[in-house]
Amino acid sequence: MLYSDKVMDHFMNPRNVGEISDASGVGLVGNAKCGDIMKMFLKISDNGVVEDAKFKTFGCGAAVATSSMATEMVKGKSVGDVMSITNKTVMEALDGLPAVKVHCSCLAEEALHAALWDYSKKSNVAIDGLKEPVSDIGEHDLTMV
Amino acid sequence: MPIYFDHAATTATRPEVLEKMLPLLGDGYGNPSSVYALARTAKKALEQARDQVAAAINATPQEIFFTGSGTESDNWAVIATAEQLSARGKHIITSNVEHHAVLHTCKYLEKRGYEVTYIPINSDGLISAADVEKAIRPDTILISIMAANNEIGTLQPIDEIGAIAKSHKIAFHTDAVQAVGHVPIDVKAQNIDMLSLSGHKFYGPKGVGALFVRKGIAIKSFIHGGAQERGRRAGTENVAGIVGMAEALALAVSEMLEEAARQSAIRDRIIDEVLATVPKSRLNGSRDKRLPNNVNISFDYIEGESLLLLLDMKGIYASSGSACTSGSLDPSHVLLAIGLPHEKAHGSLRITLGRDNADSDVDTLMKELPSIVQRLRDMSPLTGQ
């Protein structure tokens, strides 16, 4: 498995690990079956700018690195601009991912969208182009047996 | 110096072995099938190697066929037996924790009209010989059960299974790739009809293996072509590789008792110390019926590839049963078979010891591992759930 230096940097020194207790939106995606779970926390100001972003991830090097990069990329952006962040832009920012790891970058995009969805529901803000997340998993799925 | 804890994946060719191999790649390059002196030297080296491999498992040299890998030996034994005996029946018994070299070969045969019973292992990673006997049907033609599991190191009751196969007059093949050179194997005493072994698991070279076929079993050729290996396995012999494998095996057998005792002690120390130090960790596979060199532990809440990358940063090389390290979306079939839920299977660490490991390696491991696990747990949304 060959990761770029950027991926290794974000894996070894992940930015924004943690939780936001008064988050405006929280997204939880992935599943334990395939081995990647991402939880994304966004703090969004009244005028719709992402003030803070944090994450917790269970997953491989690529999953951690894409979570870290995605949270870096959204900070300071307006909600509309966050919508333009895709798995492709996250991947490009990391100088690419090995082919078998591309699905990890999709998870980062889904986690962002899930967090925005949560925010839009809670704050009654419509976000252009945002669809209800499909791979959002319920808390009960996280129970370890 | 990095610490190599992945001897089940492969081993370094020993210098003594390399020394025997190099002349056969240089001045002694003859083709054993030719007639002149140069060729006769190669032929002699080949037959000496056959004697060495036979002696290591209590077989006769005529019962040893050299192949290109453990995988080829497994494919050959299973497919050739199935084809040969198809008039008698089309039922095969194996386990659900075989190496893919056997499992995928069985899947291939299923698509061609064979029926396969996969005996499940128990939560200790062990197969019950009684379950194997119960699965026998009038049309059963082959039992293929591995001697030692490559992931969790469990030693299967092949003595009992061999005796059962013999009493029912069914051919018994064992994939002993992880066992040969590490634990005693005696094909006669254990009633083994066919056995696969591979050079690179006991400090020989990669890309060379052997299949033992008991005298009296007429196995058909699998690789077609020239008359090498008495017409059973065509292709100019990998003379240097074969000689290297045989020398490595002879050395491994002569050092087996001592090395097994030494490695078991290191293994037990790792198991005891990790389980005592890292909360929410568990040993996978039976504690005592396991290879002297295998440790396999699951850590709740974390994923294996991340663990391996952080260990690598500290110069510790190991492996995991997580999907990310297997190249598929599913974690190890062996860990799922012993009943681990997916997330625990993803969080497994396999440490396989070898000749080059010492107690000081355990000191280093114990210095690094607990904080690495904690670091990943701090990052995991599963922690504390």
Ligand SMILES: Cc1ncc(COP(=O)(O)O)c(C=O)c1O
């Ligand atoms: C149990 C078992 N069987 C078969 C093989 C395949 O051997 P080879 O690498 O020589 O093809 C391996 C090696 O990974 C193994 O561990």
